[in-house]
Amino acid sequence: MSFPLPEYIQLYPTTRCNQDCSFCFNKEGKIISDMSYPNAIKLLDMLSSAGIREIDIMGGEPFLLQWMPDFIDTALNRNFMVNISTNGSITNMIQRFKDIDHQKFNIGVSLEGSNENNHNRLTNSSNFNKAVECIKGLVCLNLNPIVKTVVVKSSTRDIQKIINLLIDIGVRRYYLIHMDLLSKDLSAMKESLSYVEFLEFYKSIKTANPVIDIHHVNASCFRKESLPSDIRCAGGVRKLSIMPDGSVLPCNLFQPFKEFILGNIFKDDFNDIWMNPKLDLFRYHKANRCDIESCPNKSACTGGCPAHGFYHYGNPDKPDIRCVL
Numbered sequence: 001m002s003f004p005l006p007e008y009i010q011l012y013p014t015t016r017c018n019q020d021c022s023f024c025f026n027k028e029g030k031i032i033s034d035m036s037y038p039n040a041i042k043l044l045d046m047l048s049s050a051g052i053r054e055i056d057i058m059g060g061e062p063f064l065l066q067w068m069p070d071f072i073d074t075a076l077n078r079n080f081m082v083n084i085s086t087n088g089s090i091t092n093m094i095q096r097f098k099d100i101d102h103q104k105f106n107i108g109v110s111l112e113g114s115n116e117n118n119h120n121r122l123t124n125s126s127n128f129n130k131a132v133e134c135i136k137g138l139v140c141l142n143l144n145p146i147v148k149t150v151v152v153k154s155s156t157r158d159i160q161k162i163i164n165l166l167i168d169i170g171v172r173r174y175y176l177i178h179m180d181l182l183s184k185d186l187s188a189m190k191e192s193l194s195y196v197e198f199l200e201f202y203k204s205i206k207t208a209n210p211v212i213d214i215h216h217v218n219a220s221c222f223r224k225e226s227l228p229s230d231i232r233c234a235g236g237v238r239k240l241s242i243m244p245d246g247s248v249l250p251c252n253l254f255q256p257f258k259e260f261i262l263g264n265i266f267k268d269d270f271n272d273i274w275m276n277p278k279l280d281l282f283r284y285h286k287a288n289r290c291d292i293e294s295c296p297n298k299s300a301c302t303g304g305c306p307a308h309g310f311y312h313y314g315n316p317d318k319p320d321i322r323c324v325l
Contacts, residue, residue: 003275003283008054008081009047010241010252013040013068015060019087020124021112023150023191025180026060028256035244037067039266043242044075050270056239057084058252069096076101083108085148088134089127098141108146108175109135114161122155132169139170146173148217151198152191163209171212176202178218180253181322182311194323195222195304196297219305219320222297230286232302236262236279248273250282253307260310281306281316289317292324 013035015026035043047055055075062068063086075082081104088109097107111131113119119128138145147166149159159176166174178198181188193201195218202216220226220234231237235251242248243255246266254260263273290303303309304320312321 003279005051006240006274007052007238008056009052010056010058010239011043012058012060012241012243012252012255013062013071014065014244015255016064017059017061017087018064018089018125019061019127021150022122022124023152023179023188025182025253026255027183030256032244034065035246037071039246040067040071041074043246043265044078044080046265046270047080048078053079054081055083057082059085061087061089063090063093069093072097072100072105076104080104082106085110086134087123087125087127088131089125091130091134091137094134094137094141097138097143100143102143105143106146107138107143108148109138110148110150111135111162111166112149112155114158114165118155118158122152132165135166135171136169144172146175147171148175148177150177150179151193151201152179153193154191156201159205160208163205163212163214167209167212173213173215175215175217176205178216179322180219180305181308182253182256184312189321189325192322192325194325195219195301195320196295196323199297219308221302221305221320222300224300224302227302230284232282232285233306235306236282240274250279251307253305254310257307257310290319290323292319295323 015032062084072082083106085108109131112122116128120126135145135147149162179192181192206214240248241252242265246264248262248265249260260278262276262278285302288301288303303317304323306316308320309318310316
């Protein structure tokens, strides 16, 4: 295999969710039947054989699958590093992790507001109290949960209050997430921050709150120093995404685009998937083709997220819509 293995797999065992977040990037993805437990275990065998030892479980809401705790136990027993993201609404699962090896397990819980009104409005749910209960339970189990908030313009005024709440609970790790904009809805566009705006907001929040460990999550293409040289983005380089039916994509953001399916993990040889020529777009990159010359981040960027360019313009080398608005 002539290209280094991916560092981790983004696993989507389900696309179902019991929330309808206004900023969700999965809204236009097709509905796919849930992955079965036997296939999930088969996947562990395949990844282990390929030499991949880290799984990032996403969704949808993965804890809608009753077998998820058993799958996590199996993966940990096979020496995988497991990260999982949840909206925290299915609180009866939490006690299953009482004796888990937290050195190889990270659980992230989404909290989108400091109170019921703000959280429930953005998630179109009534799950605020459940999410807080989930976070408190994980803290009590000494699992050091990661709490995550997607930053939208209307939530910037509330994030300090979220941090205050988390500090009171005893949370030590907090992540601010740059909103993806795979939508042409005008209200979603108005809520979006450019990467430069997002980064400035993150820096100000981090500086103001030294007692909690605050990080930021954004498309790797905005920070080329985080990538190997001449790489477009982390998709198809450091990671692959596997959907419930086994279809493989360079990154989870390409879920709506059948043009970027690389194969099926349950039907095709992993080496053939990993060396698919479609990944050349991500692996061999010589210049930032974005034409926004006035952007202060241009010299540090590879051209913005290719999934956003493809969604909005049909061309992955077009400027990131979040930086054009």
